[in-house]
Amino acid sequence: MSSLQFDIAHLLAGSLVLASFMMLYQDRLYALLNVYALHAGVLALSVAWQAYVQQAPHLYITALIALAFKAIIIPVALHRIIKRLGIHREIENVIGVGLTMMAGIGLVALSMVVMLRVTPGADALAREDLAFALSVVLLGLLIMVTRRNAVSQVVGFMSLENGLVLAATGAKGMPLVVEISVAFSVLIAFIVIGIFLFRIRERFDSVDVQALDRFRGERR
Amino acid sequence: MTLDALGAILLIPTISAALLAILPGYMLAARLNIAAALATFLTSLSLFVIEPTSGQYLLLDDLNKVFIVLTTFIGFTTSVFSASYIHHEIETGRLTPAFLRFYHAMYQMLMFAMNLALVANNIGLMWVAVEVATLTTVLMVGIYRTHEALEAAWKYFILGSVGIALALFGTILVYMAARPAVGEGLDGMVWTVLVKHAAQFDPALLNVAFVFLLLGYGTKVGLAPLHAWLPDAHAEGPTPISAVLSGLLLNVALYALLRFKMMLAVNSEAIAPGPLMVTMGLISVIFAALMLYRRRDIKRMFAYSSIEHMGIIVFAFGMGGPLANFAGLLHMAMHSLTKSAIFFAVGHIAQVKGTQKIADIGGLTTTNPVLGWGLMLGVIAIVGLPPLGIFMSEFLVVSSTFARAPWLTVILVLGIIIALGGLFLRVGVVMFGEPKGKTAPAEASYVPMFTHLGLVLMAGIYLPPVLVTGFQNVAKLLG
Numbered sequence: 294m295s296s297l298q299f300d301i302a303h304l305l306a307g308s309l310v311l312a313s314f315m316m317l318y319q320d321r322l323y324a325l326l327n328v329y330a331l332h333a334g335v336l337a338l339s340v341a342w343q344a345y346v347q348q349a350p351h352l353y354i355t356a357l358i359a360l361a362f363k364a365i366i367i368p369v370a371l372h373r374i375i376k377r378l379g380i381h382r383e384i385e386n387v388i389g390v391g392l393t394m395m396a397g398i399g400l401v402a403l404s405m406v407v408m409l410r411v412t413p414g415a416d417a418l419a420r421e422d423l424a425f426a427l428s429v430v431l432l433g434l435l436i437m438v439t440r441r442n443a444v445s446q447v448v449g450f451m452s453l454e455n456g457l458v459l460a461a462t463g464a465k466g467m468p469l470v471v472e473i474s475v476a477f478s479v480l481i482a483f484i485v486i487g488i489f490l491f492r493i494r495e496r497f498d499s500v501d502v503q504a505l506d507r508f509r510g511e512r513r
Numbered sequence: 514m515t516l517d518a519l520g521a522i523l524l525i526p527t528i529s530a531a532l533l534a535i536l537p538g539y540m541l542a543a544r545l546n547i548a549a550a551l552a553t554f555l556t557s558l559s560l561f562v563i564e565p566t567s568g569q570y571l572l573l574d575d576l577n578k579v580f581i582v583l584t585t586f587i588g589f590t591t592s593v594f595s596a597s598y599i600h601h602e603i604e605t606g607r608l609t610p611a612f613l614r615f616y617h618a619m620y621q622m623l624m625f626a627m628n629l630a631l632v633a634n635n636i637g638l639m640w641v642a643v644e645v646a647t648l649t650t651v652l653m654v655g656i657y658r659t660h661e662a663l664e665a666a667w668k669y670f671i672l673g674s675v676g677i678a679l680a681l682f683g684t685i686l687v688y689m690a691a692r693p694a695v696g697e698g699l700d701g702m703v704w705t706v707l708v709k710h711a712a713q714f715d716p717a718l719l720n721v722a723f724v725f726l727l728l729g730y731g732t733k734v735g736l737a738p739l740h741a742w743l744p745d746a747h748a749e750g751p752t753p754i755s756a757v758l759s760g761l762l763l764n765v766a767l768y769a770l771l772r773f774k775m776m777l778a779v780n781s782e783a784i785a786p787g788p789l790m791v792t793m794g795l796i797s798v799i800f801a802a803l804m805l806y807r808r809r810d811i812k813r814m815f816a817y818s819s820i821e822h823m824g825i826i827v828f829a830f831g832m833g834g835p836l837a838n839f840a841g842l843l844h845m846a847m848h849s850l851t852k853s854a855i856f857f858a859v860g861h862i863a864q865v866k867g868t869q870k871i872a873d874i875g876g877l878t879t880t881n882p883v884l885g886w887g888l889m890l891g892v893i894a895i896v897g898l899p900p901l902g903i904f905m906s907e908f909l910v911v912s913s914t915f916a917r918a919p920w921l922t923v924i925l926v927l928g929i930i931i932a933l934g935g936l937f938l939r940v941g942v943v944m945f946g947e948p949k950g951k952t953a954p955a956e957a958s959y960v961p962m963f964t965h966l967g968l969v970l971m972a973g974i975y976l977p978p979v980l981v982t983g984f985q986n987v988a989k990l991l992g
Contacts, residue, residue: 411717412689419689430682434675446671453678460685466697467688468637486670493663 298346302418305339306425309459310401313432313452317397318390322375322444326368329448333363336455343462346418352462359458367451374490375444393439400431422463429456441501443493447486517565519573521556522585522628525549530621539603539613543596546617550592553624554585569703572634575986580631580768583846587760587853588624590961594857595620595753597958601864602751612656616751623649623757627765636684637702639769643680643733646762647673654750665745672732672742680729680769686722687773690714708776716782723786726773727793733766735820736793736827737800747816748869752860755812759819760853764845767823771830771991778992790831791921797824798928805935810869811862814939815855818895821932822848828925829910830991832917838988840909847902847969851894854965858888861957866950871939876948881955885944887962892940894969896933902972 312332319325337360344352375381404427412420433453437446461467529549536542560578567573599616602608608616623646630642651673655666684702691701694713700706711719732739747755774786801821808814826848829841861884862877863869877885894901907929915922 407721411721412715414693414715414718423686423689427682430678437671437675443667450671450674450678453675457678457681457685460682464685464689465692466701467685468699468702493667 299418302339302342302346303421305335305342306422306459306463308335309339309455310425310428310432313429313436313456314394314397316436316448316452317393317432317439322442323372323381325445325448326371326375329452330364330368332452332455333359333368336458337364339459340462343422347465349466355458355462359455363451363455371444371448378444378490380442380444393435397432397435400435401428404428404431419463419465423460426456426460426463429453429459432456443490443501447490518556518559518563519565519571519632522553522581523625523632525553525556526621526625526628530618530625533621534614534618536614536617537610539599539610539617542614542617543592543599546620547589547592547596549621550585550589550624553628554582554589557581557585567634567705569699570635570638571632572705573632574990575983576771576990577631577768579842579846579983579987580764581628583764583849584627584631584761585624587849587965588627588757590964591753591756591760591853591857592620594756594860594958594961595751597956598751598753598860598864601956605864607657608751616653616656619649619653620753623653623762627761630765631768634704635699635702636687636704636707636772639704639772640677640681640684643730643766643769644677646765647677647733650746650750650754650758650762653754654746656751657749659749661745662749665742665749669742669746672739676729676732676739678729679725679732683722683725683729683773686718686725687776690718690722704772704776708779711776711779712781714780714783716780716784719777719780719783723773723777723784724789726770727786727789730766730770731793734763734770734827735797735823737797737820737824740797740801740820743820744813744816747819748810748813752812752856752863755816756853756856756860759816759856760849763819763823764849767826767830767845770827774830775991787831787833790827792831794824794826794828794831795921795924795928797821798828798925799931802928802932802935805932806938808935808939809871811859811871811874811939811943812856812869814871814936815852815859815895818932818936819848819852821928822852822895825907825910825925825929828921829914832914833992834913834917835985835988836913837910838991839984840906840913842984842987842991843972844903844906844910847906847972848895850965850969851891851901851903854962854969855888855891855895857962857965858884858891861955862888865953865955868950871943873950874943875946875950876944878944880948880952883959884955884957887959887966889940889944890966891962892936894966896936897929898933900970900973902969905973905976 309332312328312335315328316325319328337356340352340356340359344350344356405424408424408427409420412423430453433449433456436449436452440446440449526549529545533542533545560573565573599608599613626642626646626649630639630646633639633642651666651670654669655662688701691707691714694710695701695706735743747758777783777786798821801817801824804817805814808817826841826845829837829844862874865881866874868874894903897903897907911922911926
């Protein structure tokens with residue numbers, strides 16, 4: 294592999310981590326969705342580049358799925374859901390942006406240390422990809438725990454899933470069946486989420502998860 | 514590919530799920546549900562007679578045979594219980610016929626997903642199956658649409674999804690570790706191939722992979738501190754689903770974990786998964802036992818008891834060795850039977866009394882003697898008193914580990930005793946206190962409950978030699 298190919302792959306995977314960081318501090322839902330669309334777009338590019346580098350045509354399908362579903366359909370659908378729920382003007386208080394960013398940096402450092410240490414045998418591209426993928430996964434988790442709005446939790450979860458796709462494409466020769474079924478399950482999960490968002494709204498007049506907490510089983 | 518029994522136990526639930534989704538009339542649907550579950554169970558029994566050959570996607574060995582038969586059997590008995598349960602729900606108007614159509618279709622989908630997870634020879638396929646099982650149960654937990662049910666379903670969805678995502682990351686890492694030895698493509702995910710070559714895998718990568726798998730599938734097993742979804746999901750969903758969750762789905766997740774444990778055991782340089790599992794198991798036992806004391810909701814209380822028992826099982830498998838594995842396997846089967854029987858009883862009790870609050874239920878043995886004593890028998894079994902099956906399996910777990918790790922055994926026994934105290938304290942009020950709540954006679958189906966309890970009692974007194982040799986083979990397989 295030429296060093297240019299490696300550099301571009303590296304750049305794209307790095308951009309994905311960067312996009313995750315951008316999601317950490319968005320306090321408007323629309324802005325968060327736009328960054329998520331960007332996140333998925335970068336993922337599609339990254340997967341397509343891997344397809345080219347590894348000469349694995351089936352990865353183009355994965356890239357296409359990422360582009361179609363995650364960068365276009367899901368963000369558009371979420372836009373409409375937000376509008377119908379009437380929460381598009383809401384501003385979410387992201388808890389301690391500075392602290393969250395510091396935690397994010399810590400998580401990225403952690404995943405670099407862990408992944409690079411345990412994969413000395415693997416080829417350089419796969420190593421870097423895995424490290425970046427783990428960072429995206431952990432940042433997705435961080436987004437989920439710092440948010441209180443159900444929609445932003447979902448977006449955090451979707452970004453986490455993007456990290457998994459990055460890891461799967463980095464692993465050379467991963468069977469396509471797996472990727473397609475993963476994509477499918479994400480889609481189903483998304484439909485489930487959609488249903489639930491409406492039900493939660495219908496019951497609680499809000500999609501703030503704190504409203505849910507009050508109804509926890511034994512607090513009455 | 515010709516259709517063999519392995520294909521059939523996947524095909525029957527799929528077809529009936531499709532049928533149930535379009536079939537109007539819940540009475541007919543409930544019967545079809547029972548018939549489908551029975552057909553699946555009988556097909557799974559045929560696995561003992563004619564053994565289908567394992568392929569690249571499906572696998573059959575001694576280990577999953579036990580799991581399959583247990584799953585399809587409890588799937589069948591629960592469908593019988595479910596028929597009388599939903600009849601009552603329709604009458605009280607908690608569920609509408611439209612919801613029931615969805616409920617029955619999802620029930621068969623869940624059966625399909627669990628069977629697929631058990632027979633999958635491909636670690637990717639297994640992951641997909643566990644994911645599908647998670648999503649279907651999420652939908653079922655939220656089916657009542659109450660505040661609590663939605664809260665529980667949302668929590669289950671978020672925590673379950675994160676867990677399952679971590680498990681996928683672990684699965685990918687296993688593939689990465691296997692690639693140099695096995696080569697690219699499908700082979701790198703076929704479990705039988707992986708086990709054959711596991712000795713040559715990169716141990717460091719395998720270690721990290723197992724940590725992710727343990728966290729991921731461990732969430733689904735309900736191990737503390739990853740258990741937060743479990744009590745809510747059990748308490749707020751329909752009771753047949755609580756029975757299936759506790760009795761089966763937790764086992765399926767555990768099965769996934771065991772498969773990877775077997776893989777790691779082949780590689781001598783990788784970490785031993787045992788100590789990790791022992792630690793998490795013990796934490797779960799102690800934690801859940803202490804949590805039992807402050808429960809106010811009867812279904813929640815038994816959910817915590819499930820955490821405790823999964824802890825004991827994981828502890829036993831973590832200790833390893835033929836005897837402890839045997840004990841773990843037996844305990845798993847006994848727990849599944851007993852816990853689902855308890856949920857059958859609790860489901861009817863909650864319907865009769867119109868509440869799940871322990872404070873509002875009292876004097877069951879006088880108002881509804883059959884249900885009351887049935888539950889009492891279940892509780893006696895679940896806390897591990899002789900002569901029932903759980904006493905035997907717990908005794909085996911304790912005695913097989915005592916020689917090797919006396920201190921761990923002391924902690925385990927302490928947990929079991931604390932749990933016994935907690936359960937009896939709460940259940941005593943429900944059973945023998947002042948009669949409270951409605952006293953209408955129950956329209957219950959007692960057969961599934963007493964069948965399970967009868968089996969547990971029988972296992973406690975006499976284990977058929979066929980079963981013993983079968984379990985011994987599996988225990989050897991587990992290492």
